[in-house]
Amino acid sequence: MSRQSSTAPGSGGPAGQRRATVVDVARHAGVSTATVSRVMNRNYPVAAATRERVEAAMRELGYVVNAHARALAGVSGRTVGIIVSELIDPFYAYIARGVEREATDGDRLCLVCCTQGDPQRELAFIELMHERRADAVVLVGGSVDDRDYKVELARRARELDAGGSKLVLCGRPSIGNGAPTVGVEYDNEGGAFALTDHLITQGHERILYLGGPPGLSTAKDRLAGHRRALELRGIARDPELEQPGAFSRAFGYRRMSELLRQGPGFTAVFAANDIVAAGAAQAMEEAGVRVPQDVSLVGYDDIPVAQELRPRLTTVRIPLEEMGRQAVRVALNGGDEDDWRAPTTGTLRLGTQLVVRDSVAPPQRR
Amino acid sequence: MSRQSSTAPGSGGPAGQRRATVVDVARHAGVSTATVSRVMNRNYPVAAATRERVEAAMRELGYVVNAHARALAGVSGRTVGIIVSELIDPFYAYIARGVEREATDGDRLCLVCCTQGDPQRELAFIELMHERRADAVVLVGGSVDDRDYKVELARRARELDAGGSKLVLCGRPSIGNGAPTVGVEYDNEGGAFALTDHLITQGHERILYLGGPPGLSTAKDRLAGHRRALELRGIARDPELEQPGAFSRAFGYRRMSELLRQGPGFTAVFAANDIVAAGAAQAMEEAGVRVPQDVSLVGYDDIPVAQELRPRLTTVRIPLEEMGRQAVRVALNGGDEDDWRAPTTGTLRLGTQLVVRDSVAPPQRR
């Protein structure tokens, strides 16, 4: 033994042990480092006997290749980054799952960050992922429409692109300025339109729109779809019936409670997402307002809670997991190889689907 | 060709542009690479004027430091790995959130993988994270009690430890063999005991235990707690009343439906987790069995769905997020610095808490 005096490598001594390197393995097996590299990467012919000796050496030394060194030497880091606002929110979790699965299928690992809704953190995380040379960085969920923010974002997109990576906008509008991004969207406005149209078809005209941060693209599109449906049917818009707010259960509960207390001027509620709907449902329950007999209720997203609520919630399904998968596909095809004719800056658009359950009924006749 | 001739860096041309490096920045600013490094790391005095010139150069060149090179040069990669079975399962999602937040607070990024319950993938992911030199690898949730698997796991733990990283067992028993791991557990058995005891106190004696893969440590501990409570109260165990199975809503629904069809021989149900409880609740609803008047129901975990069910579910709360946070703390204190006297191989144990809601009532008198 030539290095380290005592304790065999891998013996679990105090932290900071020098790890075995290719050089150690090579020496131990009596070959060159190139050969070691070759047996690891199985991308070059190596005599069976040699291979075995090398593998034995690796095992004995507890050798684990250093991904940093490998990446530095020119091999892709095989990493994709994903940035969401909250991991425990099913909307994001399902998209994250899609990203993770697609990444794994492509033999990559996933770097995950939560912004908790803070655009500044988002920018910082993009930077961090770029430093790690992620093959793609997926930005998930609605975004704010801030001028400076978009400029910063565009800069990051350009830097990433210059290095051969891609910024992927998943479920949010593209930032103009010819920023080199790719995107995966879903028909958010259309889903909202379908929902309100469904309500109107059932006879509702006084529809409360509840929740959704007015600054968030996701919420804006939903409200837009709602309004368009109203308009198309010739129903006048009543500002009192538009109550934007957080995408949270607490908001749905609180605002709905207030509204109910001052006498409801509506026969149906369009909650900006299922979580808000859950809160609203509880408020109605406590106020003795029956769904759907007294008031109809719809949500958006079709996350699992929609099926637990009673009555089961009518809502709009988004192909969440599929969006996540496509996000990494579109990024990896567009940026790296050009085997496929891929629209390097294309935006994929997936459909949404109205899911009718039990929370809507015609308005009560008076 | 050695350089790439045209197109300024950051111009967003076709992928594969050569990125700016410290050398480029140094040249551009008329300083040495050492100086560039110094201004980046702000860990060494640099003249204000010089600093500004360097920063300007970095900005103009769209320079983004290469984390791989940095890591290779001896700086920590600032990464923690987390391996869960499913990201969309709230049990895991909350723990993951804790890990992510603690990592972020410590200025680290999170590598996330989903095993989908496959131990082989788990081992493979540990390896990949080790290759990336993660500061810690957190293994979340129950594990199977397989001999070979544990041997493999122990080996990984040793390799990781030899390199100064730590394998963290979060919510699962330690693997013996003196494997150098750290752990964070919760009082799983105790929570189950409390639940069953609560049921017994209400007068129940025929309690159905439903769900939980019999091979999974998590499930085993819960069943053990349940049995202990029964025993303590002198209630005979009836094998018919132990119905293990998947940790899934579908299982809870299906098995409960079957059991109800053949006439329930129980007055209460202990679902191995809240998800199973949700399925069971639906089965009872469809069979016209009222909760809690006809049959009482309890779950485990206290994930959000517990509050959406009607009646609200009595269950056991686990400090999920806190476990995640502690997981990275315990790993990072034990392995790296020895400022604190940290039990390098310690296992932290957190408490659980009975949460009484509306799904339990005394059994119906006959």
Next chain:
DNA sequence: CTGAAAGCGCTAACAA
């Protein structure tokens, strides 16, 4: 306060 130079561990020509 700044520069020169020696690696960190691995891969990929290029030789043999």
Next chain:
DNA sequence: TTGTTAGCGCTTTCAG
């Protein structure tokens, strides 16, 4: 089939 060697981009002594 195998070995030699030149980097990849950054940090960090050690000298100015």
